[in-house]
Amino acid sequence: MASIIQTYDLTKRFGKLIAVDHVNFSVNEGEIFGLLGPNGAGKTTTINMLTTLLKPTDGTASILGYDIVKDESMVRRVIGLVPQDLTVDEDLTGRENLMLHARLYHLDKDVAKKRINEVLSLVNLLEFADKKVETYSGGMRKRLELAEGLIHYPKILFLDEPTLGLDVQTRAVIWDYIKQLRKDHHMTIFLTTHYMDEADTLCDRIAIIDYGRIKVIDSPSNLKDSLGGDIIELDLINGINTNMESAFLTIPQVKEVKKEGNHYRIKVMKGEEVLPIIVKRVVERDLRISRVSLIKPTLDQVYLEYTGRLLREIEGSSEDVWRMRRILKRIRA
Amino acid sequence: MIDEIFALIMREVKKWVREPFLILMMIIQPTLWLGLFGKAFNLSGLISIPPEIIKELPPDKTHIISDLFNRILQNTFGGTTDYFTYISAGMLSIVILFTSMFSGMSIVWDRRFGFLNKLLVAPISRCSIIIAKVSFSVLRGIVQALLVFSIALAFGLKLTHNFNLINLLGILTTLLLLSIGLSSLFIAITIRIKSWEAHAAVVNLLNLPLMFASSALFPIKQMPSWLQMIAKFNPISYASDNIRIFILSNEFNMQILLHNFEFLIIFALTFSIVGILVAERMLKFD
Ligand SMILES: Nc1ncnc2c1ncn2[C@@H]1O[C@H](COP(=O)(O)OP(=O)(O)OP(=O)(O)O)[C@@H](O)[C@H]1O
Ligand SMILES: [Mg+2]
Numbered sequence: 001m002a003s004i005i006q007t008y009d010l011t012k013r014f015g016k017l018i019a020v021d022h023v024n025f026s027v028n029e030g031e032i033f034g035l036l037g038p039n040g041a042g043k044t045t046t047i048n049m050l051t052t053l054l055k056p057t058d059g060t061a062s063i064l065g066y067d068i069v070k071d072e073s074m075v076r077r078v079i080g081l082v083p084q085d086l087t088v089d090e091d092l093t094g095r096e097n098l099m100l101h102a103r104l105y106h107l108d109k110d111v112a113k114k115r116i117n118e119v120l121s122l123v124n125l126l127e128f129a130d131k132k133v134e135t136y137s138g139g140m141r142k143r144l145e146l147a148e149g150l151i152h153y154p155k156i157l158f159l160d161e162p163t164l165g166l167d168v169q170t171r172a173v174i175w176d177y178i179k180q181l182r183k184d185h186h187m188t189i190f191l192t193t194h195y196m197d198e199a200d201t202l203c204d205r206i207a208i209i210d211y212g213r214i215k216v217i218d219s220p221s222n223l224k225d226s227l228g229g230d231i232i233e234l235d236l237i238n239g240i241n242t243n244m245e246s247a248f249l250t251i252p253q254v255k256e257v258k259k260e261g262n263h264y265r266i267k268v269m270k271g272e273e274v275l276p277i278i279v280k281r282v283v284e285r286d287l288r289i290s291r292v293s294l295i296k297p298t299l300d301q302v303y304l305e306y307t308g309r310l311l312r313e314i315e316g317s318s319e320d321v322w323r324m325r326r327i328l329k330r331i332r333a
Numbered sequence: 334m335i336d337e338i339f340a341l342i343m344r345e346v347k348k349w350v351r352e353p354f355l356i357l358m359m360i361i362q363p364t365l366w367l368g369l370f371g372k373a374f375n376l377s378g379l380i381s382i383p384p385e386i387i388k389e390l391p392p393d394k395t396h397i398i399s400d401l402f403n404r405i406l407q408n409t410f411g412g413t414t415d416y417f418t419y420i421s422a423g424m425l426s427i428v429i430l431f432t433s434m435f436s437g438m439s440i441v442w443d444r445r446f447g448f449l450n451k452l453l454v455a456p457i458s459r460c461s462i463i464i465a466k467v468s469f470s471v472l473r474g475i476v477q478a479l480l481v482f483s484i485a486l487a488f489g490l491k492l493t494h495n496f497n498l499i500n501l502l503g504i505l506t507t508l509l510l511l512s513i514g515l516s517s518l519f520i521a522i523t524i525r526i527k528s529w530e531a532h533a534a535v536v537n538l539l540n541l542p543l544m545f546a547s548s549a550l551f552p553i554k555q556m557p558s559w560l561q562m563i564a565k566f567n568p569i570s571y572a573s574d575n576i577r578i579f580i581l582s583n584e585f586n587m588q589i590l591l592h593n594f595e596f597l598i599i600f601a602l603t604f605s606i607v608g609i610l611v612a613e614r615m616l617k618f619d
Contacts, residue, residue: 051454053453083447087446091348096347106337
């Protein structure tokens, strides 16, 4: 697979603060790549540099072979951005905003009309399409913003916190749609998020970023495996005197077995595949199982492992942050 | 490129016509000024001769004297004895000044509301953004100036007896040039400004001298000489004088007209080029 985004020591300083610190990663064509990190980690700054809004202080990146500093106008032609902060025009209707966007991306008028209806129904805004954005709720605005980013089917779509502040159903719909986009249009999707579940269900690979540095890049399942795998807990009805430890340890994926009476705690890689084998070994010895459970590590634990903090502890409700931003904007107006 | 410029202009037009209140305010202000300055200070009253003196003068001398005074007035007010007419012509330029100032502000707004970011990542030229802003500002300025012009007409603006299409075209061209230059100027200045407070400070600094150190409201000849110096480089003076000529006469002094137009054309060209150059370099996200 060809890499479609490649960064070379991408760095951004704001005065003394290094918001993004010599970041190197590559994104493959057709991949959904996620940048996961807490508030202030440098996610938006990274996206802003990749989308030519900000100039890197140091280093650079190439997008489809175009340098983000030297060929910025070429880069703009192949990307789409759904920013974290809202950019729709409140005095226009939803449909007018979309039409304006379509024309800025030089879509043919008839094509634009068709797509506008498509994306509007997708984000469930058809019925409000001809109302001024002024009257929209925060979630509706965010959905309109998403619709805008989708309208011109860019080769690479950048989504900065695409589901921030949305309710559970809408988030699920949007995840489905993002996957669908990748499938139907072979789009590459680069997104940032601080939701673990989003990174987990949506991304092929994630990069964990903290204080501007990339801590690790891998697929969610590999990351979880890197914690030392899954845990299988097993209770046997009989066989207090039979020791199964050595029998389990012959299975290559089994790392560690602990026995307490007839309770076993087994650390394994690829728990789903190993579980049937373990059950089979038990049955072969004419023993019976009363209870079995497979505990998968969560990305939360991965996150803790790599940043030394739990995401939720430091997060501070981001919905609140977002709401505050909107209120502030209103007041300034 | 035309398409994207047009789309951006249409956005502003839609926003504009949907705010009738704002349109009203933009027209009420100059109208109030017209009323306050133009009607309240009837300057010709200042130099009129008290009736008791006139009574004592021999009748054959009175008309000579009144003639003399009229000439003095006409001379001061560039061909009219009527201050309302004088200031109405200047007010059209002031309307252009206000709308141009506004166009600078709308960039600050677009930045604040994130709309500018959308434009900056879109595959459009940065010039298009500026050209659209200037074009809309010109359009709005001219429409509002014409509205104020009709209001002034209704309240007693005296046109030359055979005001015709050429006079009107002359006024429109003058407004157009002034508007292009001033909008580009204000946009170039505000392109890096992020808060309205800073914007208001900068704009006020420019506004007052542009407005008062010009022949829009008072004749330059009456000013102290240092003010005259400023007024002589002020495009608003040239535009006001030009408009006044087109309102008051149709036997044009070609030399003066050409001189005024020359200045205005150079002004408009210089600043639109400056505006576009500044946009190319400075229109950025941070
Ligand atoms: N224009 C700026 N000037 C100065 N500092 C900035 C600027 N933009 C961002 N920063 C700082 O850079 C750091 C990274 O910010 P960034 O917006 O990239 O974080 P983020 O990961 O997107 O966070 P969030 O989840 O809150 O959106 C923060 O400490 C922020 O304060
Ligand atoms: Mg962010």
